[in-house]
Amino acid sequence: MPQPKRKAAWIRLVEQNAGLVLSAVLLVIAIVLYCAIYYAAQGRLPGGFELTTTVNNTMPLVFAGAAQAIVVITGGIDLSVGGVIDLTNALAALYLGDSPLSMVLCTIGVIAVGGACGLLNGLLVAYGRLQPILVTLATLAIFQGLAIRVLPAPGGSVPEAYTAILANFEAPYSLVFIVVLLVVWALVRRTSIGVGIYAIGNDDLAAKSSGVKNLRSRVTAYVLSGMLAAVAGLFLVANATSGDPTTGNGYTLRSIVAVVLGGISLFGGRGTPISAVIGAFVSTMIVNILFFAQIDPLYQSFFEGVFLVVAVLLTAIISRLMRRRAVA
Amino acid sequence: MDSPSALDPPAEAAGPSAPLLVECVGLRKTFGGVVALNDADFNAIAGEVHALVGENGAGKSTLIKAIGGRIRPDAGTIRIKGQAQALGAPEDGHALGIRTVFQELTLLGGMTVAENLLIGREPRGRLGFIHRRRMGEEAEALLARMGIEHIDPLALVEETSLAERQIVEIVRAINNRPDILLLDEPTSSLVEREVNWLYGQIEELRKRDTCIIFTSHRWHEIRNVADRITVFRAGRHVGTFEDIDESEAITLMTGKRVSTLYPAVPPLPARDAALEAKGLRGGRLNGVDLTLHKGEILGVGGLAGHGHRELFFSLFGAERTSGGEILVGGKPVRLASPRQATRRGIDIALVPEDRKTEGLFLGMSIRNNMTLSVLGRISSAGVLNFGAERRVAEEMARRLGVRMQGLRHPVGSLSGGNQQKVLIGRWLLMEPRILLLYDITRGVDVATKHELYELVSRLAGQGHSILLYSSDAEELAHLPHRVLVMREGRIARELAGPDMTAESIVSAAVRDTAQS
Ligand SMILES: Nc1ncnc2c1ncn2[C@@H]1O[C@H](COP(=O)(O)OP(=O)(O)O)[C@@H](O)[C@H]1O
Ligand SMILES: [Mg+2]
Numbered sequence: 001m002p003q004p005k006r007k008a009a010w011i012r013l014v015e016q017n018a019g020l021v022l023s024a025v026l027l028v029i030a031i032v033l034y035c036a037i038y039y040a041a042q043g044r045l046p047g048g049f050e051l052t053t054t055v056n057n058t059m060p061l062v063f064a065g066a067a068q069a070i071v072v073i074t075g076g077i078d079l080s081v082g083g084v085i086d087l088t089n090a091l092a093a094l095y096l097g098d099s100p101l102s103m104v105l106c107t108i109g110v111i112a113v114g115g116a117c118g119l120l121n122g123l124l125v126a127y128g129r130l131q132p133i134l135v136t137l138a139t140l141a142i143f144q145g146l147a148i149r150v151l152p153a154p155g156g157s158v159p160e161a162y163t164a165i166l167a168n169f170e171a172p173y174s175l176v177f178i179v180v181l182l183v184v185w186a187l188v189r190r191t192s193i194g195v196g197i198y199a200i201g202n203d204d205l206a207a208k209s210s211g212v213k214n215l216r217s218r219v220t221a222y223v224l225s226g227m228l229a230a231v232a233g234l235f236l237v238a239n240a241t242s243g244d245p246t247t248g249n250g251y252t253l254r255s256i257v258a259v260v261l262g263g264i265s266l267f268g269g270r271g272t273p274i275s276a277v278i279g280a281f282v283s284t285m286i287v288n289i290l291f292f293a294q295i296d297p298l299y300q301s302f303f304e305g306v307f308l309v310v311a312v313l314l315t316a317i318i319s320r321l322m323r324r325r326a327v328a
Numbered sequence: 329m330d331s332p333s334a335l336d337p338p339a340e341a342a343g344p345s346a347p348l349l350v351e352c353v354g355l356r357k358t359f360g361g362v363v364a365l366n367d368a369d370f371n372a373i374a375g376e377v378h379a380l381v382g383e384n385g386a387g388k389s390t391l392i393k394a395i396g397g398r399i400r401p402d403a404g405t406i407r408i409k410g411q412a413q414a415l416g417a418p419e420d421g422h423a424l425g426i427r428t429v430f431q432e433l434t435l436l437g438g439m440t441v442a443e444n445l446l447i448g449r450e451p452r453g454r455l456g457f458i459h460r461r462r463m464g465e466e467a468e469a470l471l472a473r474m475g476i477e478h479i480d481p482l483a484l485v486e487e488t489s490l491a492e493r494q495i496v497e498i499v500r501a502i503n504n505r506p507d508i509l510l511l512d513e514p515t516s517s518l519v520e521r522e523v524n525w526l527y528g529q530i531e532e533l534r535k536r537d538t539c540i541i542f543t544s545h546r547w548h549e550i551r552n553v554a555d556r557i558t559v560f561r562a563g564r565h566v567g568t569f570e571d572i573d574e575s576e577a578i579t580l581m582t583g584k585r586v587s588t589l590y591p592a593v594p595p596l597p598a599r600d601a602a603l604e605a606k607g608l609r610g611g612r613l614n615g616v617d618l619t620l621h622k623g624e625i626l627g628v629g630g631l632a633g634h635g636h637r638e639l640f641f642s643l644f645g646a647e648r649t650s651g652g653e654i655l656v657g658g659k660p661v662r663l664a665s666p667r668q669a670t671r672r673g674i675d676i677a678l679v680p681e682d683r684k685t686e687g688l689f690l691g692m693s694i695r696n697n698m699t700l701s702v703l704g705r706i707s708s709a710g711v712l713n714f715g716a717e718r719r720v721a722e723e724m725a726r727r728l729g730v731r732m733q734g735l736r737h738p739v740g741s742l743s744g745g746n747q748q749k750v751l752i753g754r755w756l757l758m759e760p761r762i763l764l765l766y767d768i769t770r771g772v773d774v775a776t777k778h779e780l781y782e783l784v785s786r787l788a789g790q791g792h793s794i795l796l797y798s799s800d801a802e803e804l805a806h807l808p809h810r811v812l813v814m815r816e817g818r819i820a821r822e823l824a825g826p827d828m829t830a831e832s833i834v835s836a837a838v839r840d841t842a843q844s
Contacts, residue, residue: 006480016440016484190457195447199436206434209398209418211448269438 019263019271022315023278026261030285037292048171055172058284059235060085064251065258065276066181067228072259074221075201075268076125076132081229081255083143084117085248088233090147093156093243103162111230117143118226122219140252147245156243166238174235178277181228185273193220201268257308258283263315282311346373347410349508349539350395355404357390357563364390365401366563372556374507375537377530379550382560383581383773384743388543389431391560392512395541396428397421408508425507429497429514431543437486442467444485445500474499475525490517495525502529509533511542515549516771519632519799520834527553545773547574548802574774582775589774590806591782594789597623601658602793603643603676603762608652611638614817615652620762620795625788627808628797630837635817636797640766643795644678645669656762670701670758677755679748681767687751690740694732695721697739697750702757724753729779745769745776752783763787765796769803781807801830813837 007015014021038046064081071078088110095106117139124135166174188194196217199207208214232251237243255276262279264271286307287300295303350372357365365387372378380388393399395406397415405412408424415421421428435444442464443450451462467481476499479492488496494517501509515523530540530553544550550557551574559566559580566580574589600622608616612635620626628636641647643654645663653660656674663669669676680687688697698721699706706716721735728749732742739747748768755763765784769777784807788794798804804811805828813821813836821836 007483012482187457190453190460192448192450195443195450195458198439199447202436202438203434206436209428209430209434210436210444211419211422269436 017272018318019265019315020275020278022263022318023261023275023282025318026282026311026314027278027285030282030289034285034289034292037289041292041294052169052172054281054284054288055174056167056169056239058280059167059174059177060232060239060251061254061258061280061283062178062277063181063228063232063235064255065262065280066185066273067225067232068255068259069262069264069271069273069276070197070221070228071132071225072264072266073201073268073271073273074197074218075204076218076221077136077256077266078121078222078225078229079133079136079252080117080121080140080143081225081232082248082250082252083140083147084114084226084229085233085236085251086147086245087117087143087150087248088114088230089237089248090151090156090243090245092234092237093158094151096156096158096162096237098159098161100161103159107234110234111227114226114228114230114233115223116226117229118223119219121226122222125222126215126218144246144249147248151243151245154242154244154247158237158241158243160241163238163241166235177231177235181277182274188224189272193217197221198269201270203269254283261308261311261315286311346375348372348407349374349409350541351405351407351410352391352395353405353407355391355394355401355406357387357394357399357401363563365394365404368404368560368563369565370558371568372508372539372541374539375534376555377534377540377542377553379554379557380541380543380560381545381550381557381577381581381774382543383775384745386560386581386773387563388560389512390563392428392510392541392543393430395421395508396426396430396510398428398430422504425505426510427501427504427506427508428510429494429501429512431512431516433493433497435485435493435497438484440464440482440484441479441488441496442481444496445470445481445503447500449504470503471499474502474529491519491522494518495522498526498529502533506538508539508541511540513543513545513771515544515546521631523549545771545777546800547577547774578774578778581773584775589778589781590803591785593625593807593809594623594785596621596809597791602656603795604653604655604658605639605643606653606655608639608642608649608654609817610642610649610651611635611647612817613638613642613649613652616814616817616819618812618819620793622761622793623788623791624810625784625794625796625808627804627811628795628814629801629804629811629833630814630820632799634814634837636814637766638817639814640678640764640795640797643669644676644764646678670760675759675761676764677758677760677762678764679752679755679766679768681770687754688739688747691738693736694725694730694739694742694750695735698724698753698757701754720757721753724757725750728753728756728783743773743776745772745780748772748776748780749783752780756787761791761793763792763794765794767797767799770799777803801833804828804833805830 035045064085067081068078091113092106092110096103097106121136121139124130125132168174193216196207196212199210199212200214200217204214233248236247258279259276261282262271262275264275286304290300290303348371352368352370355365355368368387368391370391380391382388394401397418397420400416406415407413413424445467446463450458451466453459464482471479471481476495479488479496485493494514498514514526518526533540556568556570557572558568559577561581561583578589601619602622603620605616605618616639630636638647642649645665645668654663655661661674695717699717702720703712706713706720718735725735730746730749732746739750769780772780784794796808810822810824811828811833812819813823813833815837823832823836
């Protein structure tokens with residue numbers, strides 16, 4: 001048998017986390033580009049205020065991207081992310097009270113509603129053996145409808161204290177929530193369900209033959225996704241300080257973009273939601289860059305698309321090069 | 329010819345004396361219109377190694393899947409340790425102490441070897457969460473305990489070779505200390521040394537009173553390790569034997585009488601060189617000299633990784649060479665791509681071992697797969713002539729004896745051996761003078777092997793020149809005129825005549841390696 005030929009630990013780490021590394025590289029490129037353009041436009045470098053706004057503006061997408069990533073890792077896709085955000089956003093705007101107790105209960109309640117939305121998706125996909133894309137397309141419409149029912153027009157209000165916690169204007173305190181997200185994910189990854197989520201994304205039948213609880217893992221993935229989307233809805237409402245039952249609509253596509261920019265394979269079984277978090281920031285930086293480049297807002301989506309294609313091409317090319325090196 | 333009365337099988341083994349660990353009665357399973365198991369019986373006892381043999385498509389894998397709980401039979405009973413069981417999922421089998429290495433491996437490509445090995449029994453930390461670092465260490469220790477040191481437990485499964493995956497899967501199954509271990513063609517992607525490792529493991533398990541049921545197409549393997557052999561044909565149990573020789577087994581497997589497995593070697597015409605290599609270098613090749621004559625079957629043997637694969641692909645223009653010469657019909661040629669190799673006047677064709685990834689489109693019809701190489705010839709003005717295509721494919725399928733329901737059925741519906749014939753047919757349609765056959769009988773059942781041998785022999789008799797690599801030393805000893813044994817990218821030894829035995833081929837490859 002061939003002699004042992006072990007790779008150095010760090011090379012293996014980079015190779016096995018190529019998506020994460022690539023998204024980090026993309027983020028660095030985007031930040032440098034942003035600073036340069038900002039400097040050209042404003043005559044100084046961006047400071048604390050810019051950092052805080054960027055973080056606050058990105059938080060909803062951070063959680064929406066993570067929500068999408070978990071389902072994508074199982075080999076599925078969740079188009080209902082935007083609908084869950086609409087619904088939870090509306091519920092929060094309506095029910096958030098000023099007392100700390102009300103805020104805690106309302107937060108828990110809203111996340112539970114998100115989890116219930118995910119449960120519906122998960123049950124239909126896992127037990128109904130339906131295509132995730134069809135199920136979540138249908139539930140997207142359902143959740144959007146429910147959101148309009150809950151809050152027919154933009155309105156409601158968010159207590160200032162709530163905004164101060166989730167979207168503080170003074171400093172990027174909400175980065176703490178990203179740390180919480182990472183810790184929670186690290187723990188989930190270390191459970192049988194976490195292993196199962198990756199296993200079913202790799203190969204459903206093989207997972208089953210290996211003794212993985214396929215149905216349970218899949219349903220849990222959708223429930224987690226729904227809960228994370230609900231958190232995204234809470235961040236959105238806190239940042240806007242009032243509710244809007246349609247504000248989440250764009251998040252379905254943007255969450256997929258964050259996942260792709262995070263270098264997570266849409267085929268499933270690979271990658272980590274952490275890189276979707278980074279992908280979310282890359283996505284925000286692209287918008288910032290376009291803003292300071294004084295692109296006519298009318299053309300903004302055109303350039304966003306161009307950036308996206310370039311980023312995705314870059315990801316594909318670099319990961320192919322890395323793979324070739326790994327084989328050689 | 330299917331009637332069993334026409335056969336007189338050797339005496340069946342007496343009923344087992346130990347209590348039955350596995351007992352299947354009247355199993356039936358159909359897939360669409362295909363009957364995979366047809367009233368099949370089978371039994372096995374503790375502490376025995378039980379080989380399951382039969383042609384491709386005889387239902388061996390289906391039986392194993394039924395016992396392993398991966399599929400549920402339509403009818404019949406499976407008793408495990410005396411209890412009737414309704415096995416609906418692999419974990420039902422796991423609970424009863426059954427572990428299976430399925431023919432199509434079930435590892436998770438995007439996860440590490442360690443995660444795969446320990447899935448479901450990961451080491452946990454104090455809070456009940458999986459301890460990733462300890463998992464790597466445990467996997468390493470587990471592999472080391474079983475004598476495997478070349479597999480990195482932290483590598484992703486998709487980074488490992490097919491043989492390594494097979495080994496990981498076997499290690500995983502054994503590590504669960506099963507009472508019943510099912511192995512479906514466990515050696516199909518292993519080289520000699522790894523096969524010996526597996527024998528060692530099986531021996532250990534037998535001592536622990538494990539019941540091991542395995543399938544294989546390699547007869548010497550079956551003879552060496554099996555205590556009992558069960559023959560399946562067309563979804564049915566034909567017989568169970570303690571001792572049966574190869575030709576008797578083939579007769580039972582096919583329902584036809586086969587006198588000898590290997591056809592007589594056809595006589596060599598004048599010794600005209602058809603294909604020559606002179607000092608060929610590049611990749612693993614380290615100066616290969618060889619001459620293949622017209623009408624000759626020239627065998628190539630040696631251990632894996634010693635350059636035969638590179639040799640074949642270089643001669644087909646699919647691998648770059650860095651030095652040396654290739655001559656066809658005495659004239660030097662440059663082969664920079666397979667397209668150049670298949671050109672008129674050169675006429676070289678290669679049939680690779682891995683039909684699925686290197687040649688056939690399983691979802692497409694037999695006809696389309698066959699005529700892919702000659703689309704230009706059967707088209708007029710760029711438009712395919714369906715009539716001509718059908719005629720050409722029909723003729724070739726008949727010539728090769730492809731056993732199929734019809735030309736329009738997908739290649740994926742054929743047994744492995746018949747898929748191989750379709751691939752050979754594709755190249756024969758180009759009327760090549762030189763055929764490079766790379767381990768074409770790997771994973772093919774004995775009966776189809778026999779047909780392929782006759783085909784090779786017939787082609788040589790018709791003047792084709794054939795370079796044949798095989799991982800089966802037995803095959804090399806019988807089929808070709810001469811055998812070249814490769815070692816470290818060179819031809820280390822040429823064997824012909826009475827020296828050409830399986831033992832001498834193996835020892836030439838092994839001894840030479842040991843000396844280096
Ligand atoms: N999942 C399946 N779908 C359709 N046909 C199948 C399937 N599995 C097996 N078969 C068919 O059942 C028969 C028996 O197959 P199998 O048990 O794999 O044979 P063996 O392992 O002896 O080669 C074959 O004709 C095969 O084509
Ligand atoms: Mg089989």
